[in-house]
């Protein structure tokens with residue numbers, strides 16, 4: 001039930017501290033912080049020695065896949081490719097028995113993702129899924145499944161499933177990094193200790209919900225948005241744009257921030273707001289200069305920044321503040337205000353957020 005919440009989507013956004021926690025602690029020993037994936041043992045060797053990992057997925061789960069690409073390549077140094085399942089399955093891709101094909105799916109039933117897995121399996125690849133539904137088709141058919149424990153997701157727009165997927169992928173990357181000797185036990189421990197704080201960090205962001213709602217009031221008449229992010233926050237720009245599109249029917253595009261110059265900058269004017277994810281990392285200065293370029297063309301800016309931000313707050317029209325965490329862990333934190341923003345814009349516009357027009361929760365036909 002929705003309990004005290006007006007919509008399932010809002011309830012599911014607010015459940016994230018506990019769904020992230022449940023997911024983490026299903027794969028993490030609380031006492032010694034060791035990461036473990038049940039039944040992975042026989043596959044572990046294959047995974048550790050994999051020549052590459054190909055992630056196949058759709059929609060929001062595809063965005064979790066890009067986060068996975070960045071984290072796995074950074075920590076485990078295994079080449080990762082992220083593919084739209086629909087494109088992958090039809091283009092005669094090159095797959096070998098040394099490949100690991102990993103599906104990321106909330107439902108475990110998405111037709112294109114399932115077909116991509118079956119195709120890969122037939123080519124001899126090892127198949128792996130990250131699923132939220134126990135015993136779903138993908139979980140049954142894959143060589144190995146790591147579950148997310150987000151609980152049933154009712155709202156059509158995926159929120160808590162996404163952060164749970166990113167949590168699993170992060171733990172997996174750390175474990176692979178350790179097994180492959182690409183990261184030290186020390187780095188792994190410090191990441192794990194920080195990961196454990198994410199539920200309370202996310203909870204803390206909810207204190208800004210009223211502010212996010214008041215900012216949303218300015219954008220109910222807006223027809224188009226640009227979302228920019230860089231590095232590990234690039235997929236969060238895509239996800240912020242997708243959330244806004246699907247529940248508020250406002251056109252939105254997510255771009256890697258540096259790509260702005262290669263086209264989208266032509267669109268910038270007073271009526272086109274840009275959402276810039278500018279939490280502190282090595283790209284911060286570059287994002288500040290992107291913001292200045294937007295401002296110089298009179299484009300309004302909403303920026304997701306850290307609480308101790310010093311520069312973006314002077315450039316942006318509005319900021320959504322989030323606590324500062326390590327670069328690798330920023331996606332789970334940065335996505336929260338964007339979920340809330342799209343929710344509030346949609347509600348203020350009178351849209352049916354739990355059942356947006358034309359969308360199905362699980363796309364089991366092509």
Ligand code: F6R
Pocket residue numbers: 058059060061062104105106107108109110113156157158159242246361362363
């Ligand atoms: C977006 C959304 C969809 C799904 C996509 C994949 O909010 O819900 O884009 O992410 O249909 O679904 P799963 O993860 O069930 O394979």
